Amino acid sequence: MPNTLLNFAKKVILTEAQAVSQLADRLDQSFIDACTLIQNCTGKVILIGMGKSGHIGNKIAATFASTGTPAFAVHPGEAGHGDLGMIEQNDVAICISYSGESDEIMTLVPVIKRLGVAIIAMTGNKNSAIGKISDVHLDVSVEKEACPHNLAPTSSTTVALAMGDALAVSLLNDKGFSPDDFARSHPSGALGRRLLTFVNNIMKTNDDIPIANADTKLLDALLIMSQKALGMVLITNENTLQGIFTDGDLRRVLETHSNIQDLTIGEVMTSNCKSILADKPAMAAVAIMDKFNLNSLPVVDKNNQVLGAINTHTLMQAKII
Known part of the structure; x- marks a missing residue:
């Protein structure tokens, strides 16, 4: 049968x-x-x-x-x-x-x-x-x-x-x-969300951004990273992005340094890090993160001033990925 x-x-x-x-x-x-x-x-x-x-x-x-x-x-x-x-x-x-x-x-x-x-x-x-x-x-x-x-x-x-x-x-x-035209007809669908959602719609802002200056002790910066729960700390000078320190960076520091108490975050940060403009589509952030194997991304304006931060979890919550 x-x-x-x-x-x-x-x-x-x-x-x-x-x-x-x-x-x-x-x-x-x-x-x-x-x-x-x-x-x-x-x-x-x-x-x-x-x-x-x-x-x-x-x-x-x-x-x-x-x-x-x-x-x-x-x-x-x-x-x-x-x-x-x-x-x-x-x-x-x-x-x-x-x-x-x-x-x-x-x-x-x-x-x-x-x-x-x-x-x-x-x-x-x-x-x-x-x-x-x-x-x-x-x-x-x-x-x-x-x-x-x-x-x-x-x-x-x-x-x-x-x-x-x-x-x-x-x-x-x-x-x-175009796909953008299609998305406008499907704002509630998955494609609509992906094409019509911009970084500034989903990024963490203001007090939710984990920020430290380069002179901050690494251990203090780790406390900020833990409190903000984005898996990163952005290092700034008068709000201008200088670098980033992530969970992955922490593992590498622990592998190469026996004493981390005296380290500052500026000594171990990744300078010239990748970032994205706030008015870009969220899918552009996904593309950057996929290409460079990143879990976190600073959000800046055209003058490299920090406006926000996103990570993989942020994108998942917004149902972009």
């Missing part, structure tokens, strides 16, 4: 993969025409589909919206009872129906046409009712569904979804949509 389940699952996946591969082979001028319609759209892209096609439409609309193309999905049943008012003259409609004969969609088409809204059809039959009335037809036909009875929408919905992704990502690439 377990082997039968696995074998059948593999067959389903391979069937759908083959359907998507065949879709790639038959992309043609119609795809370019569809992209052009969407590029020239000064309104929104409206996804319309019934049943499983409606679910696919919701996903495609979400992908469009998150990649710089304003879009939303309209349920064709609800549209006939008022939601059609959401569709305006400058919009483009993408109607998804594998058969191309959805009664619910065909009921809306004349009204959509009267508004002057261009229609992109995604069907498995160019000669269907929806296919014929569309301005651009995208062929999402499949040889067979992954369902053993060739009934449940499986391969066909996967292909429609892939077509939607192809449209959205091709347009994303064409308009130069």
Whole structure:
């Protein structure tokens, strides 16, 4: 029984993969025409589909919206009872129906046409009712569904979804949509946090910064480091950064010095240490720390005045890493 389940699952996946591969082979001028319609759209892209096609439409609309193309999905049943008012003259409609004969969609088409809204059809039959009335037809036909009875929408919905992704990502690439643009649409997501969080949003400041001057005894500096719990002490002169002393430096000092009581922090600090400007993205701090194998980093202004400090734990708390 377990082997039968696995074998059948593999067959389903391979069937759908083959359907998507065949879709790639038959992309043609119609795809370019569809992209052009969407590029020239000064309104929104409206996804319309019934049943499983409606679910696919919701996903495609979400992908469009998150990649710089304003879009939303309209349920064709609800549209006939008022939601059609959401569709305006400058919009483009993408109607998804594998058969191309959805009664619910065909009921809306004349009204959509009267508004002057261009229609992109995604069907498995160019000669269907929806296919014929569309301005651009995208062929999402499949040889067979992954369902053993060739009934449940499986391969066909996967292909429609892939077509939607192809449209959205091709347009994303064409308009130069950047990771920063993506992050602005996803401020609550992991990528949004990483790209929109800056060093000055998360750094330790004021009394939380472990600071000592170069003449401070090493043992006193260690007490400061312990109290501030950042694994480092910044050595300054009138707030100008001179160097850093970290937990790792302490281990090296203990290996090379038998008597540390008379040492000052200035004698064992790392001068010309790496630092970062406060207005840099937090991910820039991560890059510096990764490159130079650092756990701590001073934060300074353009005049090398200390403004704050961050360490690996700070970045983890902010969910940057």
